Amino acid sequence: MKISQIIRRNSRFAISYGFVLVLLGMALRLLQDQSWFLGFFFTISACLIIYVYSISKKIPGKYLLPGVLLLVLFQIYPAFYSGVVAFTNDSNGHQLSKEQAISAIVQDNLIPAEGVAPFKYFVVEAHGKKSMQILFKYQNSHYWLGNSDSVKQISDSAIRIDPQGNIVSIAGYSTLSPNEVESHSTELQSLQIKMPNGLYIQPQDLSTLEAFTPNYTYSTASDSITDVTANTVYRPNNNGQMVNSAGDALLPGWKVNVGWRNFSSIIHDQEIKRPLLAVLIWTFINAILLVVLSFLFGLALALVMNSSHLKSKRIYRTIYIIPMAIPSVLSILVWAGLFTANSGVIDRIFHISTPWLTNSFWARIAVLIVEIWLSFPYMFLICSGAIQSIPNEIVEAAAIDGAPPLKIFGLIKLPLVMRTLAPLLVASGAAALNNFGVVYLLTGGGPIFSNSNGNAGATDLLISYTYKLAFNSQEGSNYGLASALSILNFFLIAGVSIYGLRRMKTMEGVN
Amino acid sequence: MKLQRLGVGLLGVSLAFFGSIAPAQAAGTLTIWVNSGEEAAYKAASADWAAKNHVTMNIVAKCGLGDCGLSKLGPAGAGPDLFTASHDNTGSLVKSGVVTSLSTLLNTSSYPKDVLSGITFNNQKWGVPISVSNIALATNLSLVPGGAPKNWKDMESTSVSLVNSGKASVGIVTHLDGYFLQPFFDSVGGYVFSSKNGAYTNTKQVGLYSKALAKNASLMDTWLSEKLFDKSNTYDGSAFSNGKAPYAIVGPWSIDGLDKAGIKYEISGIPSVNGGTARAFSGVTTMYLNRFAKQKFLAKQYLSEVVQTTAFSSAISSANNSFPANSIAASKLDKNSVVAKFGAYGAVCIPTPNVAEMNSVWTYWNNAFADWASGKAKFGPAMQAAAKNLNAALGNK
Structure with a gap:
């Protein structure tokens, strides 16, 4: 087969090939950044796509693959990642690796060596090797050659110098041009040479070195840091910090595995438990009230709209759908403005002075009002649908039998409506447990409990409290604890949903 | 064959994409994150230096209150070379280990005592002060x-x-x-x-x-x-x-x-x-050096040759209506201006x-x-x- 034929046959797959190439490109970039999971994920995805769509003859895989890949990427991976983080102390002050933290402690406590002025250095490369070394005249006496790993003194006879003090040549090594030196700048930035007399030497730019006396020295053998001036020893504790015998810790700390500590602190730490209990209770009350009230409201509207006496129903229906049609972020922020105490529209119209967003009780009412406003159109729609699907004969038969309207509603319409809507209500309930947007935008979870260690407030749901712990916390972000809480949140909602759906099944049985 | 052309075109596009996402770290790009709304002022105040040293200034408005998310982004290598934040973040930034001590670089004689004490933590100075508000x-x-x-x-x-x-x-x-x-x-x-x-x-x-x-x-x-x-x-x-x-x-x-x-x-x-x-x-808007900066030498050069200067402090302060942290820049202000009056009160205030x-x-x-x-x-x-x-x-x- 000619190549042109192959191209012609495959040209209709061009889009897929393009997509695969893009995936591979992303994979390459991610692997370069040492982001192993995502790198391998994109590589494997690309291979799978080629296999399933060009080689394999089986049909089901072609439908399943996109969904599966997206499920892994956007559901399983984040869930797995929070699972991992939940067992670490990842938080403000514990984000670096141990090596990074120790190097930070040593680096930041270098004191410029007294009596040693900054001096010049030159970058050289050994013949035939790509590894870089620097050459410098130390304390105006001898020449030294080395890098972060080792340093040695070399004899003056190996070096030729011009009158300005610049290196012309050095035996066995080649000097580098300024451009070549600049290409090594990342390496030079982190270069640190420990001289035999205990001083540290570091490049300050591409041509100057400065000498420092360390205030803290790290010993790999004993895994400890010594404060040279105060002569105290700091050893690592089980929370990723260097501490001395008096309990003083050095900054920064690093990330370590802490096992079940985050979970046990949810149960045992009063500072976390106290606000959490209040938040949990409100999470459930809020979900139940929201679903019940918005359902009743939607149902009532649907019944009214279903009445044959009402005219221009279309206009009313359109109006009722509006809250659903406006982006909720906008409408919530508008509500926040309406609820402003004293100067807000609501307080002005009714001539009241209600601390809507600053008093716990009223803030909860405000959150409920906005939530119901946002969700009743949905309830109205599904209730309308369910009521209209009730066969007219049943209702007529009951009317002929002489049943009053209330009985028709309570004994015939409602059970039939509930039968279709119950699963949807359970789903709404699960969603209401996670109703982040309204709380976050309207009250920010406030008013804050004055005794909450994080910043839990009266209207905080578990999810918004978790969010604040992770990203917004006044105490400094605590990703470990937040991940543990989000796992708790997952089990909570999964439990409620499973229980609810089981109950649905038994109800269907009754029918 | 139209389809064929389309295929070749797509191949070309994806190859170009390939090329562009391969690491393109042109020597001499300095990335700085500043408060939103102030990027133009920073760009203007660094333009001369950038042109002279052939440096591309990549100044992005990514900061507001807090530490610009650096405590998470820094160690991940996703942070800028330099960033500005209010001085009261110093302790928290040091605790996270994402900033580098600038004690040896800072010309302490240019700044009043209160400003310096604001950026001092654990006996080290951690940033270059720009303006006071x-x-x-x-x-x-x-x-x-x-x-x-x-x-x-x-x-x-x-x-x-x-x-x-x-x-x-x-x-x-x-x-x-x-x-x-x-x-x-x-x-x-x-x-x-x-x-x-x-x-x-x-x-x-x-x-x-x-x-x-x-x-x-x-x-x-x-x-x-x-x-x-x-x-x-x-x-x-x-x-x-x-x-x-x-x-x-x-x-x-x-x-x-x-x-x-x-x-x-x-x-x-x-x-x-x-x-x-x-x-x-009083809060001191301070420029910090990311410990994980890709351009440390260039960043330090920029800090000492630009950010520490009187002109820079004046330019940024007048852009955001705040009082210059640099003593000489402060002394040049009209004593009856609103900014100078803020500054006069600021002189008796205490750093957060x-x-x-x-x-x-x-x-x-x-x-x-x-x-x-x-x-x-x-x-x-x-x-x-x-x-x-x-x-x-x-x-x-």
């Missing part, structure tokens, strides 16, 4: 023709008589939180942490319910009932600009709005109950504590103010509870 008192001259209050008595009686006569709805337009009420808090004898020469090393000594404050706490309750402060805790700026409030606590960020509203006002310090001036918190523990303080302290404003607790008990909770959270006995 603090709140101050604005007096509405159409309502108070006499101008800024001479002392506290003057301020209180003016407010009370205007409120009682119905000419004003509130005495002082302000947020009722720690930052905005710090001068009044200072006035009644409260403090956050005991400090020594401007350094807050002793976080064991919490002064939220100091002895002096315990004695004077009822004054705050009186001021609230006298309608010096608005109980609903809303910052009604329009009340001040419409001449319905004699005083407002404003910051450099309010200047443009006040000028636009076209009212006559005067900026001054806030008088203390005990005579003299009550001290607000820069210890990492400050994060906990804001929570408890602001809550106490909220409880007091909403009438849940009197000022004394509210602060007493805050001090107790704070001490517990910090592990103090």
Whole structure:
């Protein structure tokens, strides 16, 4: 087969090939950044796509693959990642690796060596090797050659110098041009040479070195840091910090595995438990009230709209759908403005002075009002649908039998409506447990409990409290604890949903 | 064959994409994150240096309050080379290990002592100060023709008589939180942490319910009932600009709005109950060096050759209406300008504590103010509870 034929046959797959190439490109970039999971994920995805769509003859895989890949990427991976983080102390002050933290402690406590002025250095490369070394005249006496790993003194006879003090040549090594030196700048930035007399030497730019006396020295053998001036020893504790015998810790700390500590602190730490209990209770009350009230409201509207006496129903229906049609972020922020105490529209119209967003009780009412406003159109729609699907004969038969309207509603319409809507209500309930947007935008979870260690407030749901712990916390972000809480949140909602759906099944049985 | 062409085209496009996402670290690109709205000023102030040294300045508006998310992004290698933040993040940034000590680079003689103590933590200096901002008192001259209050008595009686006569709805337009009420808090004898020469090393000594404050706490309750402060805790700026409030606590960020509203006002310090001036918190906009910067040499060169200069401090400060941190730049300002008046008050202010523990303080302290404003607790008990909770959270006995 000619190549042109192959191209012609495959040209209709061009889009897929393009997509695969893009995936591979992303994979390459991610692997370069040492982001192993995502790198391998994109590589494997690309291979799978080629296999399933060009080689394999089986049909089901072609439908399943996109969904599966997206499920892994956007559901399983984040869930797995929070699972991992939940067992670490990842938080403000514990984000670096141990090596990074120790190097930070040593680096930041270098004191410029007294009596040693900054001096010049030159970058050289050994013949035939790509590894870089620097050459410098130390304390105006001898020449030294080395890098972060080792340093040695070399004899003056190996070096030729011009009158300005610049290196012309050095035996066995080649000097580098300024451009070549600049290409090594990342390496030079982190270069640190420990001289035999205990001083540290570091490049300050591409041509100057400065000498420092360390205030803290790290010993790999004993895994400890010594404060040279105060002569105290700091050893690592089980929370990723260097501490001395008096309990003083050095900054920064690093990330370590802490096992079940985050979970046990949810149960045992009063500072976390106290606000959490209040938040949990409100999470459930809020979900139940929201679903019940918005359902009743939607149902009532649907019944009214279903009445044959009402005219221009279309206009009313359109109006009722509006809250659903406006982006909720906008409408919530508008509500926040309406609820402003004293100067807000609501307080002005009714001539009241209600601390809507600053008093716990009223803030909860405000959150409920906005939530119901946002969700009743949905309830109205599904209730309308369910009521209209009730066969007219049943209702007529009951009317002929002489049943009053209330009985028709309570004994015939409602059970039939509930039968279709119950699963949807359970789903709404699960969603209401996670109703982040309204709380976050309207009250920010406030008013804050004055005794909450994080910043839990009266209207905080578990999810918004978790969010604040992770990203917004006044105490400094605590990703470990937040991940543990989000796992708790997952089990909570999964439990409620499973229980609810089981109950649905038994109800269907009754029918 | 159209399809064939399409295929070749797509191949070309994806190859181009391939090429572009391969690491393109052109030597000499300096990435700086600054507060949103200020990027143009930074660009203009660094243009000459960038042209001379063939450096591409990549200045991005990514910061606001807080640490620009650096504590997470820095170690992941996703941070910039340099970034600006208010100096009170210093302790928290050092705790996260994402900034590098700049003690050897900083030319300390260019900055006043308070500014330096703001960026000092654990005996090291961690950033290059650019500008200073603090709140101050604005007096509405159409309502108070006499101008800024001479002392506290003057301020209180003016407010009370205007409120009682119905000419004003509130005495002082302000947020009722720690930052905005710090001068009044200072006035009644409260403090956050005991400090020594401007350094807050002793976080064991919490002064939220100091002895002096315990004695004077009822004054705050009186001021609230006298309608010096608005109980609903809303910052009604329009009340001040419409001449319905004699005083407002404003910051450099309010200047443009006040000028636009076209009212006559005067900026001054806030008088203390005990005579003299009550001290607000001052914040130093500081440029920090990311420990994980890709261009450390270039960044350090930029810090010492540009950011430390008088011209740079002047340029950025005039762009955001704040007071230059650099002493020489500050001395060049017109003494009667609004900015200079902010600065004159700022000189007697105290730097916001820069210890990492400050994060906990804001929570408890602001809550106490909220409880007091909403009438849940009197000022004394509210602060007493805050001090107790704070001490517990910090592990103090």
